Amino acid sequence: MxxxxxxxxxxxxxxxxxxxxEEMVELHHKNGYYTIFVSDxxxxxxxxxxxxxxxxxxxxxxxxxxxxxxxxxxELRMTVLxxxxxxxxxxxxxxxxxxxxxxxSREDFFSLTIEEFHRYATEWGISIIQAHPLRDGKCTPxxxxxxxxxxxxxNPRHENFNDNxxxxxxxxxxxxxxxSDAHRVEDVNGAAVLSPFEIKSADDYLALLRSGEAKLLLHxxxxx
Numbered sequence: 574m575x576x577x578x579x580x581x582x583x584x585x586x587x588x589x590x591x592x593x594x595e596e597m598v599e600l601h602h603k604n605g606y607y608t609i610f611v612s613d614x615x616x617x618x619x620x621x622x623x624x625x626x627x628x629x630x631x632x633x634x635x636x637x638x639x640x641x642x643x644x645x646x647x648e649l650r651m652t653v654l655x656x657x658x659x660x661x662x663x664x665x666x667x668x669x670x671x672x673x674x675x676x677x678s679r680e681d682f683f684s685l686t687i688e689e690f691h692r693y694a695t696e697w698g699i700s701i702i703q704a705h706p707l708r709d710g711k712c713t714p715x716x717x718x719x720x721x722x723x724x725x726x727x728n729p730r731h732e733n734f735n736d737n738x739x740x741x742x743x744x745x746x747x748x749x750x751x752x753s754d755a756h757r758v759e760d761v762n763g764a765a766v767l768s769p770f771e772i773k774s775a776d777d778y779l780a781l782l783r784s785g786e787a788k789l790l791l792h793x794x795x796x797x
Contacts, residue, residue: 574788577766577778578609579656580667580704580723580752583642586613586635588622590756594642597755598653604762608652608772611639612667612704612752615676616660617683632676652773658704661687663711665704666719667752668694669775675699691718700779702750706741707734714741721748721782725791727763728754739797748782749797751789765790 582590583597592600594611601609613619613635623631639655646653657676659666664687675697682690694701702721706714708731714722722742726733742749753763767788768781781787789797 574767574769575607575771576605577768577772578606578753578755578761578764579750579766579778580612580658580726581609581755581761582613582658583611583638586619586623586638587756588619589614592758594638595645597761598642598645598649598651600758600761602646602649602651606651606765608654608778609642609646610654610656610667610752610778611642612656612658613638614660615657615668615682618660620683628680629677632673635676636673652771654772654775654778656775659690661685661690664706664713664715665708666690667702667704667723669700669702669779670698687715687718700775702748704752705731705733705738705754707738708732714738716741716745716747719747720779721750723752724749725751725764725789725796726754727752727791728756728760729763735791735796748779749789750782750787751791751796763792767795 583594584590643653656667701719703719704723705726724739751764755761772778
């Protein structure tokens, strides 16, 4: 089985993260991951901390964190993929098949509703999974605008109500996934997705979730 991390953050774009991209990759390599997704924050409060520079310079910084991680991953023979975490109001969404052209296609992303963003992202072939949909009682599940829920999130500094999210996903017939939401050394290896085949692209990953062959791990134990 191939071990996948679907949700991690790096400095400097994710100001809440503690480690640069290269160190995050190395830690995941030591913990047996074959594929990781770099999910740095695509959010107004994070972008505002990047300085008085243009939108294009900020999106380049977001993308460069992924490229730095990918370079180190290539050296370690790991697959490193890009899935920025968009924040709209209090909700968070992991985006798949995003590239720099999409990030630069407009500068008003953070003012959109999820309905407006979903409509626009669909035109670009982008898939959306809602991260920790019940976190801290502040997030609102949006099943009509996503293909799946992150039903297991092992970040220890939040209440994620994982059991309730699993039930919600089943109720709405959504795809399910798991992620460590790693920001610090101690967060790494909290959760994982196991695959019977290698994941080399976002499409491979989505196909795995649709196949029903994925196993979701929390602290080394299969939960789903």
